[in-house]
Amino acid sequence: MRVIAKFGGTSLGSGERVERAADSVADAVAAGHEIAVVASAMGDATDELLEEITFDAEEADRAEIVSMGERTAVRMLKAALAARGVNAEYVEPGHPDWPVVTDGHGDVDAEATRRRTEELAEELDATVPVITGFLAEGPEGGVTTLGRGGSDTTAVMLGRYADADEVVIVTDVEGVMTGDPHVVEGARNVGEITVDELRNLSFRGAEVLAPSALSFKDDDLAVRVIHYQHGDLLSGGTHVEGTFENMIDMREDPLACLTVAGRAIRNQSGIMSTLSTALAESDINVDAVASGMDSMTFYVDESIAERAENVLHREVVGDDELSSVTVTDNIAVVRVLGGEFPNRPGVLRRIVDPLADAAINVIDVVSSATSVAVFVDWADREETLDIVQRHFDS
Template sequence: MRVVAKFGGTSLGSGDRIDRAADSVAAAVEDGHEIAVVASAMGSTTDDLLEEITFEAGDQDRAQIVSMGERTSVRMLKAALSARGVEARFLEPGSDDWPVITDEHGEVDVEETRTRALELAEEMDEVVPVITGFLAEAHDGTVTTLGRGGSDTTAVMLGKYMEADEVVIVTDVEGVMTGDPNVVEGARNVGEISVDELRNLSFRGAEVVAPSALSYKGGNLGVRVVHYLHGDLLTGGTSIEGEFESLVDMREQPLACLTVAGRAIRNQPGVFQSLSAALGDHDVNIDAVASGVDTITFYVDVDEAEFAENILHREVIKQDALSSVTLDDPLAVVRVTGGELPNQPGVISEIVNPLAEAHINVHDLITSATSVAIFVGWADREETLEIAQDLF
């Protein structure tokens, strides 16, 4: 089996932990597996280096300085593997067969990186490449970086381009947990989680796998997260299932828009819960929710609109904080899913401006970590879908 193992900063934070990492790699090699290693900077080295740059430094100087953490890690790991009789060599920007290449815009040059990664993979039956994470090299030889979480990105990207069977992210957690174990008593490991679920969690603060890394996960590439104390690269942890696909789709059935109004409704504890619970208790499915200072809007199937309106009206009568409920239908929703859409500057205007130019009124627009939902009149659905498909 061909495996790319990424060791995070915590898992390389001391000599003992480097020994543990080397032991796990050596054991996998002894069992006949092809292993490539991606190493982060030891401990908090990168952050420490950044804090010490108190002067004006150009991008190239800054990249060279922060690269020292990863450059040290690969040398340490290579030496530890050699001490165990494992044939290994470290690779960093500037090495003859360095694999991760960026273009003039600082983006990964996919074709060149894939070609180099495959060439490197052909040697993995004889040698363990130990590769600096986070770093890349431009065509002119300058050092570039892959941004925050770049070591995860390096690992999953190389796993894809090396045609590996699995990428193992070795970190300081058991895997993906049901809650933060430092806060939630009884938090336990989740055996598996989908790419979509984990990307959304990652965008909202779960520091497990960088969202940018999961963009490279294909359906045939396994990705697993294990604790550095586990000691076995090939078992345990949390398996990340599926792949993240960029897509544009339209709900086939029309939606109704039910808006409940009330003064400072957002600041009234329990109001949203009571409204959504009332709909759920009557088996009304909520497709989407939007909120304002004085309103909460529920999108439900148009066939359930009048029933849902009556349910919400009863809640309005019961609660002094609420004043009215209104119904608007039929509406269509077009969802654009993929990449890091809401985190890309200008992406909302890229969507809204062409719709405005086509004289399409956007009734609502809801963003999540990885998608944008566009609500328009039912008559405008086909044109909206076509515009969104042209854009993405």
């Protein structure tokens, strides 16, 4: 089996942990597996280096300085592997076998990186490459970086291009947990999680796997997250299932928009829970929710709008802070699902501006880490779908 093992900063945070990492790699090699290692900077080395740059450094100099964290880590891990009789070699920018290349815009040059990775993979039966994560070579050969979580991106990208069977992310939690184990008592491991679920968690602060890394996962590549104390690269942890594809979709049936108005609704704790619970107890599914300072809007199937209105009206009558509920019928929704919306400046404009140019009124926009839902009049649905497909996919 061919495995890309990525060791995070915590898992290499001390000499003892480097030894533990080397043991797990050596055991996998001894079992006959092909292993490539991606290493992050040890502990908080990158942050510490950044804190020491108190002067106005050029970007190229800054990249060279922060690269020293990863450069040190691969040397430590290579040496620990050599001490265990493993034929290992550290690989960093400038090395003849270095795989990750960026273009003039700082984005990964997919074709060049794929070609170099395939060449590197041909040697995995004889050597364990220990590769600096987070780093890349620019078009002129200088050091560039892949941004926060770049080591995760390195690992999953190399896993895909090297035709690996699995990428194993070694970190300081036993896979994905039901909550932050440092905060929540009784947090437990989740055996499986989808790419969509993990991406949303990662965009909202869960430090498990960088969202940018998941864009390189496909159905043929297994990805797993394990704890650095686990000791076995080939078992345990959380399996990340599926793949994420950009998609534009239009709901087939019309929606109704139910808006509950009230004084400073957003500042009242429990209002959303109260209204949502009332709808749920009446077996009314909510397609989307949008909130403002003085209102909260629920989108439901138009066929049950009247029943939903009665449910919400009872809540309005029973709460002095709520004033009314109104209903608008014949609403369509077009959804755009994409991998890294928060990291793509102007993405909403690419969807909404062409609609304004076509004189299509946008009733509402509801966005998340991985999707944008645009609500328009039912009569405008086909034109909206056509415009979004033409402009967003271009």
